[in-house]
Amino acid sequence: MSEPKIRREFDDAGDAALNALRERFGERLSTAHAIVSQHSGLEGHHASLAPDAVIYAESNEDVADAIRWCADNDLPVIAHGAGTSLEGHLSAIHGGVSLDLTRMNAILDVSAENLLATVQAGVTREQLNHHLRDLGLFFPIDPGANATLGGMTATRASGTNAVRYGTMRDNVLTAKVVLANGAVIETGVRAAKSSAGYDLTGLFVGSEGTLGVITEVTLRLYGIPEKILSATCVFKDLDGAVSAVIETIQLGLGVARIELLDETQVRASNAFSKLRLVEQPTLLLEFHGSPAGVEEQALQFADIAAGHRGGALIIARTPEERSRLWKARHDAYFAAKALLPGAVVWTTDVCVPIAALADSILKTRADIEAEGALATIVGHVGDGNYHVMFAIDPQNPTHMARASRINERMISRAIEAGGTCTGEHGIGIGKRDKLIAERGETNVTLMRTIKAALDPANILNPGKIFVDGGARP
Amino acid sequence: MSEPKIRREFDDAGDAALNALRERFGERLSTAHAIVSQHSGLEGHHASLAPDAVIYAESNEDVADAIRWCADNDLPVIAHGAGTSLEGHLSAIHGGVSLDLTRMNAILDVSAENLLATVQAGVTREQLNHHLRDLGLFFPIDPGANATLGGMTATRASGTNAVRYGTMRDNVLTAKVVLANGAVIETGVRAAKSSAGYDLTGLFVGSEGTLGVITEVTLRLYGIPEKILSATCVFKDLDGAVSAVIETIQLGLGVARIELLDETQVRASNAFSKLRLVEQPTLLLEFHGSPAGVEEQALQFADIAAGHRGGALIIARTPEERSRLWKARHDAYFAAKALLPGAVVWTTDVCVPIAALADSILKTRADIEAEGALATIVGHVGDGNYHVMFAIDPQNPTHMARASRINERMISRAIEAGGTCTGEHGIGIGKRDKLIAERGETNVTLMRTIKAALDPANILNPGKIFVDGGARP
Numbered sequence: 001m002s003e004p005k006i007r008r009e010f011d012d013a014g015d016a017a018l019n020a021l022r023e024r025f026g027e028r029l030s031t032a033h034a035i036v037s038q039h040s041g042l043e044g045h046h047a048s049l050a051p052d053a054v055i056y057a058e059s060n061e062d063v064a065d066a067i068r069w070c071a072d073n074d075l076p077v078i079a080h081g082a083g084t085s086l087e088g089h090l091s092a093i094h095g096g097v098s099l100d101l102t103r104m105n106a107i108l109d110v111s112a113e114n115l116l117a118t119v120q121a122g123v124t125r126e127q128l129n130h131h132l133r134d135l136g137l138f139f140p141i142d143p144g145a146n147a148t149l150g151g152m153t154a155t156r157a158s159g160t161n162a163v164r165y166g167t168m169r170d171n172v173l174t175a176k177v178v179l180a181n182g183a184v185i186e187t188g189v190r191a192a193k194s195s196a197g198y199d200l201t202g203l204f205v206g207s208e209g210t211l212g213v214i215t216e217v218t219l220r221l222y223g224i225p226e227k228i229l230s231a232t233c234v235f236k237d238l239d240g241a242v243s244a245v246i247e248t249i250q251l252g253l254g255v256a257r258i259e260l261l262d263e264t265q266v267r268a269s270n271a272f273s274k275l276r277l278v279e280q281p282t283l284l285l286e287f288h289g290s291p292a293g294v295e296e297q298a299l300q301f302a303d304i305a306a307g308h309r310g311g312a313l314i315i316a317r318t319p320e321e322r323s324r325l326w327k328a329r330h331d332a333y334f335a336a337k338a339l340l341p342g343a344v345v346w347t348t349d350v351c352v353p354i355a356a357l358a359d360s361i362l363k364t365r366a367d368i369e370a371e372g373a374l375a376t377i378v379g380h381v382g383d384g385n386y387h388v389m390f391a392i393d394p395q396n397p398t399h400m401a402r403a404s405r406i407n408e409r410m411i412s413r414a415i416e417a418g419g420t421c422t423g424e425h426g427i428g429i430g431k432r433d434k435l436i437a438e439r440g441e442t443n444v445t446l447m448r449t450i451k452a453a454l455d456p457a458n459i460l461n462p463g464k465i466f467v468d469g470g471a472r473p
Numbered sequence: 474m475s476e477p478k479i480r481r482e483f484d485d486a487g488d489a490a491l492n493a494l495r496e497r498f499g500e501r502l503s504t505a506h507a508i509v510s511q512h513s514g515l516e517g518h519h520a521s522l523a524p525d526a527v528i529y530a531e532s533n534e535d536v537a538d539a540i541r542w543c544a545d546n547d548l549p550v551i552a553h554g555a556g557t558s559l560e561g562h563l564s565a566i567h568g569g570v571s572l573d574l575t576r577m578n579a580i581l582d583v584s585a586e587n588l589l590a591t592v593q594a595g596v597t598r599e600q601l602n603h604h605l606r607d608l609g610l611f612f613p614i615d616p617g618a619n620a621t622l623g624g625m626t627a628t629r630a631s632g633t634n635a636v637r638y639g640t641m642r643d644n645v646l647t648a649k650v651v652l653a654n655g656a657v658i659e660t661g662v663r664a665a666k667s668s669a670g671y672d673l674t675g676l677f678v679g680s681e682g683t684l685g686v687i688t689e690v691t692l693r694l695y696g697i698p699e700k701i702l703s704a705t706c707v708f709k710d711l712d713g714a715v716s717a718v719i720e721t722i723q724l725g726l727g728v729a730r731i732e733l734l735d736e737t738q739v740r741a742s743n744a745f746s747k748l749r750l751v752e753q754p755t756l757l758l759e760f761h762g763s764p765a766g767v768e769e770q771a772l773q774f775a776d777i778a779a780g781h782r783g784g785a786l787i788i789a790r791t792p793e794e795r796s797r798l799w800k801a802r803h804d805a806y807f808a809a810k811a812l813l814p815g816a817v818v819w820t821t822d823v824c825v826p827i828a829a830l831a832d833s834i835l836k837t838r839a840d841i842e843a844e845g846a847l848a849t850i851v852g853h854v855g856d857g858n859y860h861v862m863f864a865i866d867p868q869n870p871t872h873m874a875r876a877s878r879i880n881e882r883m884i885s886r887a888i889e890a891g892g893t894c895t896g897e898h899g900i901g902i903g904k905r906d907k908l909i910a911e912r913g914e915t916n917v918t919l920m921r922t923i924k925a926a927l928d929p930a931n932i933l934n935p936g937k938i939f940v941d942g943g944a945r946p
Binding site for chain 1: 584585586587588589628629630631635639640642643652656657658659660662663664665666667668669670671672673675676678679680684695696719722723724725763765766769824825826827828829856857858887891892893894895896897898899900904907908911912913915916917919920922923925926927938
């Protein structure tokens with residue numbers, strides 16, 4: 001949003017510790033205003049606070065040395081990938097060092113025969129998929145942004161394909177992690193399953209940089225389906241679209257993608273992405289499988305849609321048409337942003353048990369209307385997960401207050417329905433109080449116990465996940 | 474194996490603490506020899522050590538009170554379900570209280586519309602599936618034994634359906650857990666996914682009763698497939714059978730079950746289960762889906778099998794035939810036991826990346842032959858997971874030593890190949906040293922750190938997972 005604030009200058013002359021760090025990293029350590037500003041958590045609506053310095057790590061040893069130095073100097077260290085997280089994960093609210101991992105972008109190993117890839121944390125999902133294409137393989141997790149795989153692991157990313165392929169939780173087999181004391185562990189093994197001890201991989205996936213810094217991940221790969229069929233389906237009303245999704249999931253149809261754009265989003269996407277979609281609630285679908293299997297699924301879905309005031313299934317006939325459709329879906333954020341000149345986008349998400357989805361979305365849409373807010377709803381609705389994207393003038397307190405109220409009520413209802421305050425964006429600084437509302441004090445106390453055991457000095461991304469997690473002397 | 478040893482008598486006259494416990498639990502507290510012996514970890518080849526007492530819990534409050542009492546009196550507490558774990562998880566190596574959860578067997582909630590069931594820990598998988606049948610739903614995780622769902626959660630069970638439906642890790646959405654201090658938490662939510670904080674559910678799944686006692690679990694359900702097709706396929710040699718599995722997985726065929734019985738196991742099962750299978754390496758398969766989809770898969774598999782010296786696919790024509798087949802698979806353990814009069818079975822398992830499976834199984838089979846051991850190989854081979862079941866005379870040190878050597882080498886090779894010392898049986902007391910060999914000291918130290926943070930007095934199933942985890946004052 002606004003120009004990020006600089007907490008304090010880092011380059012105090014004569015600081016021996018800092019000189020040692022400069023000696024270690026040379027030009028890969030920067031305190032330049034332009035650089036630290038870029039690492040202040042610019043995406044989304046949260047306040048951007050710049051770190052004192054940025055270190056560009058190029059190896060596990062770099063990461064370990066940087067963390068050890070921060071531990072010795074009691075300074076926070078914030079792992080940084082593509083910078084696409086949305087809940088303020090990267091804002092340096094207690095200063096410290098941003099550890100930029102984007103130069104650790106080597107694809108270390110691809111084993112087609114084991115359907116596994118091992119990559120450094122800075123490899124992006126598009127980079128990996130580009131590399132895999134000739135092998136007939138792909139990595140399905142697709143949060144929209146071209147995030148790094150390390151960042152996607154740290155935030156338990158999911159996205160459009162999760163309804164079929166799961167989230168990062170399901171697709172990271174093992175990770176290399178540098179702990180708060182600089183020790184390096186491999187969290188798991190390369191076998192499809194293991195019952196050897198605690199699930200450390202699962203513990204680090206989604207830990208938002210607060211338990212360790214992920215430097216490598218080993219990911220499950222999948223064969224590119226023999227047949228991919230993309231389609232859109234327009235509904236008379238939002239209730240019909242969501243009800244069709246619910247029925248699709250309850251019947252176990254096995255869709256690969258089933259995405260909702262509400263009417264406002266379709267209008268925004270038509271304008272931004274130069275589409276000519278009918279401006280009504282729309283589902284974007286994709287089916288993966290054999291030619292016969294895909295056709296069977298599409299026909300079944302068409303039947304379901306017809307029962308919920310849906311129109312005919314409009315098939316994307318060419319790969320280009322398909323790409324354009326998904327590009328528009330991925331650009332939904334920018335389309336929402338373009339609804340209001342000079343806007344920032346406040347994106348929030350919840351996830352509910354599937355049967356509660358219609359009620360959840362309809363009440364939220366009604367709330368948006370009642371408040372007169374400018375906001376779109378899009379979602380990975382097959383998971384019961386949807387986003388509200390508020391186009392907001394950050395200088396207008398009414399805009400912020402309105403979005404905040406709608407967000408509060410949406411989350412309360414989601415929790416009430418047995419759901420979660422965030423399906424895929426995470427807690428960051430934005431939902432720390434919501435985590436307690438959702439899980440209760442005892443649950444969150446246990447999370448804190450784990451944090452304190454693994455990072456007793458609280459140097460790893462302090463102030464994230466826990467309300468007072470950043471309390472530093 | 475042999476008569477379980479009793480560590481010490483628990484009913485010291487005049488013990489005020491014990492009297493308080495007796496007052497709380499009445500006849501549901503027992504120190505009777507017959508009862509404690511039944512709770513000593515009788516399954517498998519490990520030494521059975523009886524607890525001092527057994528408490529039959531009937532509520533979360535019972536569990537919390539029992540744990541608090543154990544904490545106050547510095548006594549171990551071992552959660553106990555159906556008693557079917559195989560690596561000595563239930564052996565009371567440091568005495569204490571066995572907390573029998575089998576009376577907590579209520580199915581609390583089934584939500585067909587959300588495809589979720591919430592059950593108490595003592596509900597068995599057969600009980601749940603029997604309850605679900607009329608709703609057209611099922612819970613797929615099937616470790617063979619009719620284990621309790623609490624026990625299956627605590628040991629991260631998987632089994633025959635895991636190749637398609639995943640393991641308990643993938644199918645437990647949230648659990649109610651009583652912590653070492655008697656506090657009760659719900660680990661997660663009922664939504665399909667969440668990125669709210671640490672994955673506590675994942676941490677408790679597979680923690681073998683060392684971090685908390687699981688009293689309720691919420692599980693994913695699935696619609697009973699429109700069509701289920703079971704079949705067998707006989708191969709000329711073991712290499713062919715395993716190679717066919719590898720190709721099936723690499724092609725992403727989506728089989729629901731793909732189980733190997735080696736020649737020795739087929740012989741044992743024919744004798745025990747009154748089957749007339751051809752006594753050659755055999756795959757048992759199951760395909761789930763639409764009629765067309767299932768047929769497509771079966772034809773594809775038949776093609777693969779033909780390329781690996783496999784015979785024709787022999788389809789189970791009736792539900793009875795299908796049941797008999799899977800009953801025989803589930804009875805493989807007893808069939809192996811019956812190979813030698815008076816035998817105990819030492820079952821061990823490893824799991825390797827799929828491409829390493831043929832090498833792993835063939836070398837293990839060769840090792841069994843070279844040692845002259847009596848052992849069968851069966852496996853959930855689609856996951857890269859297989860078991861060796863040694864039929865052993867426990868009085869014969871040669872038998873034990875031979876099995877131990879083969880087990881050591883099999884595990885070393887699995888770890889070398891990037892796999893795990895246990896795909897689904899867990900660590901218990903049997904593989905504590907193997908965990909370190911597999912993960913390294915730093916990784917296991919981190920697990921210990923978590924254990925110490927959550928259970929500082931080490932009262933929860935002490936001595937399991939960690940070699941010196943049971944060191945008590």
